Amino acid sequence: MVEADRCSFCQEPAVIRGREQAERWCASHLAVHLEDRVREHIRENSLVSPGDHIAVALSGGKDSTALLLILTLLIPEWKEVSITAITVDEGIAEYRDETIESAVSITRHLGIRHHIISFPDLFGADLDTLIRRSGSGERACTICGVLRRKALAEAARMIGATKIATGHNLDDEAQSVLMNVLRGDLVRLVQDSSSGEPDCFIPRIKPLARITEKEVVAYLFVRDSYSELPECPYAGSALRSEIRSMLGRLEYRHPGTREALLRSQAAIRKQGGPPASSEGVRRCGRCGTLCNSEICQACRILESLGP
Numbered sequence: 001m002v003e004a005d006r007c008s009f010c011q012e013p014a015v016i017r018g019r020e021q022a023e024r025w026c027a028s029h030l031a032v033h034l035e036d037r038v039r040e041h042i043r044e045n046s047l048v049s050p051g052d053h054i055a056v057a058l059s060g061g062k063d064s065t066a067l068l069l070i071l072t073l074l075i076p077e078w079k080e081v082s083i084t085a086i087t088v089d090e091g092i093a094e095y096r097d098e099t100i101e102s103a104v105s106i107t108r109h110l111g112i113r114h115h116i117i118s119f120p121d122l123f124g125a126d127l128d129t130l131i132r133r134s135g136s137g138e139r140a141c142t143i144c145g146v147l148r149r150k151a152l153a154e155a156a157r158m159i160g161a162t163k164i165a166t167g168h169n170l171d172d173e174a175q176s177v178l179m180n181v182l183r184g185d186l187v188r189l190v191q192d193s194s195s196g197e198p199d200c201f202i203p204r205i206k207p208l209a210r211i212t213e214k215e216v217v218a219y220l221f222v223r224d225s226y227s228e229l230p231e232c233p234y235a236g237s238a239l240r241s242e243i244r245s246m247l248g249r250l251e252y253r254h255p256g257t258r259e260a261l262l263r264s265q266a267a268i269r270k271q272g273g274p275p276a277s278s279e280g281v282r283r284c285g286r287c288g289t290l291c292n293s294e295i296c297q298a299c300r301i302l303e304s305l306g307p
């Protein structure tokens with residue numbers, strides 16, 4: 001990653017180039033620059049308000065670790081804001097244990113409260129078992145995504161959080177736009193999870209949404225917090241993994257592709273009409289959780305997989 005150039009702000013060796021190639025950063029200027037950009041993104045989009053208790057979704061992977069490091073640094077700048085890390089243990093053999101260890105170690109190091117919630121506790125079975133019941137790994141990420149979202153919301157509710165912060169970076173966000181288009185899922189494309197609409201749901205915020213995956217990795221290196229962790233065994237089967245490679249190639253040949261996708265999404269959202277009102281909210285007929293239909297998505301998935 002080290003370029004043979006000097007930092008644009010001091011004479012130290014540069015560790016990374018800016019996306020426009022004009023600027024170069026040494027380790028310490030890079031850290032400050034990325035922290036400033038996250039601070040700016042939070043301020044411009046009013047992601048944090050005085051009195052917030054933020055539940056930080058901490059998988060133990062690189063994005064969520066960088067998110068926790070940066071939020072911990074920024075917290076003293078905000079009025080009466082507190083954070084608690086939440087880790088969802090889906091139960092994925094040869095993967096999750098190591099990332100949980102990493103999550104425990106970083107929260108201890110930073111002195112942050114940490115709450116771990118597991119699929120077996122909430123849903124009676126771990127993800128590996130649920131996928132075996134589904135008969136193939138193809139739906140792994142759909143099952144995992146829906147249940148993890150519910151687990152996070154449940155844990156956030158239990159600790160009295162007012163916001164849920166996730167570590168989605170710019171690459172993740174651009175991939176999601178393309179995925180929703182390719183699946184024809186216009187509802188997801190238009191939905192703005194950060195709005196917290198209907199107002200009884202806990203709003204989700206994505207403070208790293210303007211930081212690239214490469215910058216997240218560089219940040220962890222310069223903060224001495226990078227560790228090589230195993231990849232989820234189900235990751236390769238996901239559509240996201242193909243889109244990730246495709247977008248990587250497009251971005252390399254046509255810089256700015258990711259931002260263009262996000263601008264398209266913002267333009268579509270503008271045309272998409274007002275957000276759903278809380279009138280459509282009801283309680284799931286199975287688990288009693290607040291949702292937009294008779295039975296929540298998680299209960300529908302669990303029922304389809306049988307006992």
Ligand code: SF4
Binds near residue numbers: 142232238
């Ligand atoms: S890759 Fe898929 S199955 Fe694995 S943790 Fe991510 S969403 Fe879950």
Ligand SMILES: [Zn+2]
Binds near residue numbers: 011012025
């Ligand atoms: Zn420098």
Ligand SMILES: [Zn+2]
Binds near residue numbers: 285287288296298
């Ligand atoms: Zn339900």
